[in-house]
Amino acid sequence: MRRTNIYLGDEQLARLRLLSSTRDVPVASLVREAVDSWLAEQRVTPVPESEWRARFDSLLQRRDALWQEHDWEAEQVERDVMEAVREVRAERAARRR
Numbered sequence: 001m002r003r004t005n006i007y008l009g010d011e012q013l014a015r016l017r018l019l020s021s022t023r024d025v026p027v028a029s030l031v032r033e034a035v036d037s038w039l040a041e042q043r044v045t046p047v048p049e050s051e052w053r054a055r056f057d058s059l060l061q062r063r064d065a066l067w068q069e070h071d072w073e074a075e076q077v078e079r080d081v082m083e084a085v086r087e088v089r090a091e092r093a094a095r096r097r
Contacts, residue, residue: 006031 008016013027020027039045047055067077 016027016030020030023030066072
């Protein structure tokens with residue numbers, strides 16, 4: 001585990017402390033439980049290493065097949081990728097404004 005700081009309102013902290021004493025568990029445990037519950041509701045789950053590797057290998061195989069099918073040149077692919085990266089960064093920057 002890693003230590004982190006969160007800011008809670010007085011009422012939130014008071015209610016957490018009350019629940020903490022009622023359940024006889026630390027406030028930190030209640031916060032971790034709440035975060036786990038929220039992450040589950042958001043369907044945020046870690047991808048196991050084996051699945052990550054399988055997905056990445058599949059992506060590389062598709063890339064190689066496309067490369068051969070279209071007879072692309074490395075320089076053009078690099079330009080296209082860099083352009084896509086610029087577009088994504090510009091879109092993210094616009095959303096932050």
